[in-house]
Amino acid sequence: MKKIILILIIIMLSNSVVYSAKYNIGSEFGNTINSTEYPESADVEPKIKQNQNREVLKTGIENTIEVNLDDCLRLALGNNTRIQSAMQDVFASDARLRQVWSNYFPQFSWQSGYSRIRQLQLSDVFQENLIYNFWVLGQISASQLLYDFGVTQNQATIRKLDNIGYKIILTGTINDVVYNVKDAYYNLQYAIQAKCVAEETVKQYEAFYEQARAFYEIGIKPKVDVTIAEVNLSNAKLTLIQADHSVNLAMAKLNNAIGIPYFTKYNLADKLRYDACDLSLEKAVKISEMSRPEFQLAEVKVEQAKQNVKLVKKSWFPQFIAQGQFEVGGRHPDSNYGYTWGGYINFPTINGMLLKHQLREARTLYSKEQAEAINTKNNVYLEVQNAYYSMDERKNKIPVAYLGMKQAKENYELSFGRYKVGVGNSIELRDAQVQYENSQLTYYQVMYEFNSSRANLEKVIGKNIACNEVELELNKKGTASKRN
8 A cells, every 4th residue: 555655755846846847937836925924823723821820710510511402391381471471361360250250248337437417408306407417336237239130150151261262372382382492402403413414524624734734844735725624614613603502502592491591501311313293293283273372262262252242131130139227326436326137129221322332233243243253263274284395395304315315424434535545636525524424414414404393393383293203224236314
């Protein structure tokens, strides 16, 4: 092998001498560079002063904590303010329901007072106006609703449906938060993988630079190869800086989705992976009809509008009320006492035209909610289709992207091997490196898009999908296949 390399070196040197003699080119052509105008890359990298404090404050939690997706979801359920706000709506709705039921409880009132009275008419006995003090030491009144023809019952039913609606909204909010956390988590995984690709690319360009420099020093390759390698290495370092910034930004977005934006840095316990999803479109639609919060909320609104129609029809019904009163007072605070008790029927003020149009409005709103429910069902079906086909597209892209990454890696290894023995050129190697880097980013991008679209499908059907982990491998034909 050493003899073959030595023969290749001698042939290349002889060809270089013949080429220079034929075209009358000096031996230093393409091998010298103005170091003042174009310095070495190491000379322009940031320098750390000798007296600069380089100690880094490291907390124990930053070095040891590892979180996975389940940890992030648990943190989000306990810290996300959107969920807490939706929970308070549920509590407030439950309180409004109990307020309606309070109509069946007795009502009490207490009154005390003093008044000085001078009669307007003259007394027949004394032939003068009577002037006296009147005391009310205590007056207790109690009333109890006996029957209102189901008005309170309808009001309570409407409030109960309202409470159910807020619980469904809470479920929908949780679904949104879970999706946002999953998407942010997968995005952070992608950012970390992109940073790993950038670090690997820097190492590849460093190897390219060292090889080109070694060839230049022994006179096999011109200085332009070293310059190209330096430029590529500098660009790779810039890409690495950007990738590191993207990791920090993705982690900040994940923390914000969880609800703890000032949480310290942590490590992810897992990487991007492909979990098979064998859910059919028909089954996804059926699950969405049972689990999708928006679909359930539409049905609740229809029933609520129906109950409102019944309530308007009962707005002219009377109320049967029992009432009692006991009081102590008179000319002196405790000189006398009295009581009253009985029952009465309270008829509301009736406006026939008002009731007619209120009933028409309630029926119109009922028809509207029925139409809205059908529209919601159609929109849910469309969202399920979009999410399902989007996930299916990404699923089919994964084996192709994986195969492309394998082929690009093999191409890079062959190109670098050719360059090491002096057969390949810098352009070929650079193109192979760029293709390999892009193929890796494409693969991880497709993996992120698949996981994100899977999370979106879980959101639109309102239920999590069981995971079946799948490993990709190359079969004998050289194509990517899946292994359960």
